Amino acid sequence: MSPINDDQRASQHSFDVFGLLNLVLPSECVAGVEANMELMKVHARIVEAFDLTKATHKASEE
Amino acid sequence: MIQPASIIDIAKSVRTGSIKSTELTKSVLDDISRRNSDYVCFTRVFAEQALAAAQAVDDQVAAGLDPGPLAGVPFAVKDLYDVAGLPTTAGAKMRVSSAPATQDAVVVKRIKDAGAVLIGTLNMDEFAYGFATVNPHFGTTRNPHDVTRLAGGSSGGSAAAVAAGLVPLTLGSDTNGSVRVPAALCGLWGIRPADGAIPVEGTFPFAEILDTVGPFTRSLAELELVYELIAGAPLIRSKSTPRVAKLEGWFTTNASSEVLDALAKVMSHLGVKDTVELTEAKTARSASYLITAAQGGSLHLETMRTRAMEYDPAVRDRLLAGAVLPAALYQKAMDFRSFYRARIQQIFQHVDILIAPTTPVVAPRIDQATMLIDGQQASARANLGIYTQPLSLAGIPVVSAPFHVASGLPIGIQFATAPGRESMLFQLLRRLEKDGVLRSQSIPG
Numbered sequence: 001m002s003p004i005n006d007d008q009r010a011s012q013h014s015f016d017v018f019g020l021l022n023l024v025l026p027s028e029c030v031a032g033v034e035a036n037m038e039l040m041k042v043h044a045r046i047v048e049a050f051d052l053t054k055a056t057h058k059a060s061e062e
Numbered sequence: 063m064i065q066p067a068s069i070i071d072i073a074k075s076v077r078t079g080s081i082k083s084t085e086l087t088k089s090v091l092d093d094i095s096r097r098n099s100d101y102v103c104f105t106r107v108f109a110e111q112a113l114a115a116a117q118a119v120d121d122q123v124a125a126g127l128d129p130g131p132l133a134g135v136p137f138a139v140k141d142l143y144d145v146a147g148l149p150t151t152a153g154a155k156m157r158v159s160s161a162p163a164t165q166d167a168v169v170v171k172r173i174k175d176a177g178a179v180l181i182g183t184l185n186m187d188e189f190a191y192g193f194a195t196v197n198p199h200f201g202t203t204r205n206p207h208d209v210t211r212l213a214g215g216s217s218g219g220s221a222a223a224v225a226a227g228l229v230p231l232t233l234g235s236d237t238n239g240s241v242r243v244p245a246a247l248c249g250l251w252g253i254r255p256a257d258g259a260i261p262v263e264g265t266f267p268f269a270e271i272l273d274t275v276g277p278f279t280r281s282l283a284e285l286e287l288v289y290e291l292i293a294g295a296p297l298i299r300s301k302s303t304p305r306v307a308k309l310e311g312w313f314t315t316n317a318s319s320e321v322l323d324a325l326a327k328v329m330s331h332l333g334v335k336d337t338v339e340l341t342e343a344k345t346a347r348s349a350s351y352l353i354t355a356a357q358g359g360s361l362h363l364e365t366m367r368t369r370a371m372e373y374d375p376a377v378r379d380r381l382l383a384g385a386v387l388p389a390a391l392y393q394k395a396m397d398f399r400s401f402y403r404a405r406i407q408q409i410f411q412h413v414d415i416l417i418a419p420t421t422p423v424v425a426p427r428i429d430q431a432t433m434l435i436d437g438q439q440a441s442a443r444a445n446l447g448i449y450t451q452p453l454s455l456a457g458i459p460v461v462s463a464p465f466h467v468a469s470g471l472p473i474g475i476q477f478a479t480a481p482g483r484e485s486m487l488f489q490l491l492r493r494l495e496k497d498g499v500l501r502s503q504s505i506p507g
Contacts, residue, residue: 025370025382032379039444040355040383043348044391050345052394052401059405 069135069230069284073177076134079123083116083134087179090136094181094228100209102201103223105141105151107182112136115179122177130177131291137231140220141183141200142190142266143167143275152266153186153216155199156365156372167264169233169275169292176291181229185219188374190235190268191358191381192216193243193446198374202428205248206505207471211425214244214446217278221248224278225505231288232278237268238350239420239450241276242462246420246474247446249464249503251285252278254450256481257457260292269357272350272454280502282495285461286488297485304414304479304486307336312343313418313449316435321419324465324473328417331499332490338409338416346402346452349395353455355384356392399455406456410480415490418453420462420474421446449476459484463491466501475500 025033067075075081091109098104122129139145142152144163151157166174174180185203187195195203195218203218205211206226213222217234221244224232234241236254245252253276262273277288290296308329314322329335340346362373363385370378409416422445423433432439435448453460453476460478467473479487494500 029370029375029378029382032375033382036355036379036383037386040352040387043351044387046345046348047352047391047395047398050342050398052397055342055405056401059401059408 068281069132069279070287072135072230073131073133076119077123077128083119083179084113086134087112087116087136090181090229097226097228101204101206101222101226103184103203103219103226103228104138104182105185105200105219108180112179112181119177119179130175131287132173133177135178135231136181136229137173137178138181138184138223138229139170139233140186140217140235142186142235143170143233144264145170145180145183150266152190153188153197153200154373156369163264165264168261170264172292172294178231184223184232187216188377189358189362190216190237190240191377192443193239194443195219195244205425207249208425211427211471212247214247214425216240218244220278221245221250221252224250224280227505230280231284233275234278235265235273235275236454237272238354238454239447241278242420242450242460242474242476243446245278245462247425247472249472250278250280251282251464251502252276252462253285253289254454254460255293256459259459259481267361269354271357272354282488282491297488300483300485300489302486304490305412306332306334306415306417306490307338307413308334309340309416309418310337311339311341312452316448317419317422320424321422321473325417325419325475328465328475328494328499331494331497338413340452342402342405343452345398346455347448349398350451350455352387352391352395353399355380356387359384359387403456406458414479414483414486416478418476419449420476422448424471424473453478459487461487461491463500464502466498467503472503
C-alpha cells in the first residue's frame with residue numbers, strides 16, 4: 001500500500017469528521033463547515049510545505 | 063459634542079473644575095442617543111451608572127481630591143470586556159442572558175481607577191471571529207468616513223465610536239489584527255501590545271495564545287497616556303535613534319496603489335531606504351489562521367454540540383472547521399510559531415522598527431464581497447488581515463497609525479518593534495505626527 005498524500009489524509013479526516021458532525025448538526029449546516037475546511041486545507045498545505053528543519057539550519061548559520 | 067476634545071484636555075478641564083464630568087457625560091449620552099443608529103457602534107449604554115460615576119468624579123474634585131489622569135473621560139469597551147454586574151456577550155446573542163461578570167476586566171478597572179467614566183459596550187464580530195463587524199444579532203457597524211463602507215473588525219464598534227466622535231477613548235482586542243484593521247479603516251491610532259504586556263484577564267477569549275487588548279484614540283499622545291495606564295507602568299524612555307526598515311515582499315504584494323503611495327511617503331519622509339523581506343510571512347499568516355481556528359474551535363466545541371444553531375452561521379462554520387483540524391497540523395503550526403518568533407528576534411538584532419501597511423486597501427464597501435488577491439478574486443473580509451496576521455504570530459508590539467490623507471478614505475500604516483522598545487517606537491511616531499505625516503482625520507461634514 002502506498003503512503004497517503006496530504007489531500008487523501010485531509011479527505012479521510014473530513015470523512016470521519018462529517019460522520020461526527022452529522023450527529024449534532026442539521027445537514028444544511030455541513031456545507032458551510034466543508035467550505036471552511038477547504039480553506040483550512042489551503043493554509044495547512046502552506047504550513048506543511050515549510051521545511052522547518054532546513055529553515056532552522058539556515059537560520060543558525062546566519 | 064461632534065468632535066470631542068482630547069482625553070488630555072477633558073481630564074485637565076475636569077480636574078481643574080472648569081467643566082463638570084456630569085455635564086460632559088450627559089452631553090455624550092445625548093449625542094449617542096441621536097447618532098449611534100447612523101453607525102451601529104454601541105450595543106449597550108449604561109446611562110444611570112455613567113452618571114453616577116461622573117457624579118463621583120465631580121464630588122472628588124469638589125472635595126479637593128484628584129480623580130486621576132483620565133478624570134471624567136468618557137470611554138466604552140468592546141463587548142467582550144467584563145463589566146461587573148453585567149453579562150459579557152462577546153457579540154453573541156446566546157450570551158445576552160449569561161451570568162453577570164463578578165468584577166471588571168483588569169484593564170477596565172485600571173481605566174476607571176484613573177477617573178474615566180464607562181459609557182457602554184461596543185459592537186464586534188461574534189466571538190471576535192472576523193475583520194468586518196458584521197453581526198447578525200447586533201447589526202453591521204458602519205464606517206463614519208463613509209457609512210456605505212465597513213469599519214473593519216472585529217473591534218469595529220470601538221473604532222467607529224471614536225472616529226464618529228461619540229467617545230474619545232475605547233478599548234478593543236487584537237488576536238489577528240482586530241485593533242489594527244479597524245483603526246486603519248477608520249483613521250485612528252490603535253495598538254496591539256506585545257504578548258503579555260497588558261493583562262487580558264476579564265476578557266472573553268478567542269485564541270488565547272494570540273489574544274491581546276488595546277486602545278483606540280485620535281492622537282498619539284492620548285494613545286501613549288492610555289497605554290501606560292493600562293500597562294500599569296510608565297515606559298522606560300529611550301534616547302537611541304531607531305534603526306528603521308520597510309517590510310517588503312508579502313507586505314507590499316496585493317496592496318493598492320494608494321496604500322503603496324502612502325507607505326512610500328512615510329519612508330521618504332524618514333529618509334529610509336533599508337528593507338527587510340520576511341520570507342516566512344506567508345507561512346506565518348497560514349499558521350496564525352490554523353492556530354486561531356483550532357483554539358477557537360476547541361474553546362467552543364462543547365457549546366456547539368448543544369447550541370450550534372444559535373451562533374452566527376459564518377462564525378459557527380469557521381469554529382467547527384477549526385474544531386476538527388487534525389492535531390498534527392495544529393502542532394506543525396505551533397512548531398512553526400516557535401521558529402518564527404526566534405527568526406523575528408534575529409531581525410530585531412539589526413533593526414528597531416519595521417514599517418508595513420496595515421491593510422491592502424481602504425475600507426471596502428459593505429456590499430463588496432471580494433477583492434483582488436494574487437490576481438484572483440478572494441473574500442474581501444477574510445483578506446483585510448493579510449498584513450496584520452504575520453505580525454500577530456510574532457507576539458511583538460505594533461501600532462497602526464493613521465497616514466495623513468487630505469481627502470478620501472483613511473489609510474493605516476503599521477509600525478512594529480521588539481518587546482521592550484515601545485518607547486523608541488513612540489518616539490519615532492511622535493516625530494511623524496509632529497511633521498504632519500501621520501494624523502487622524504475628521505469625518506466629513
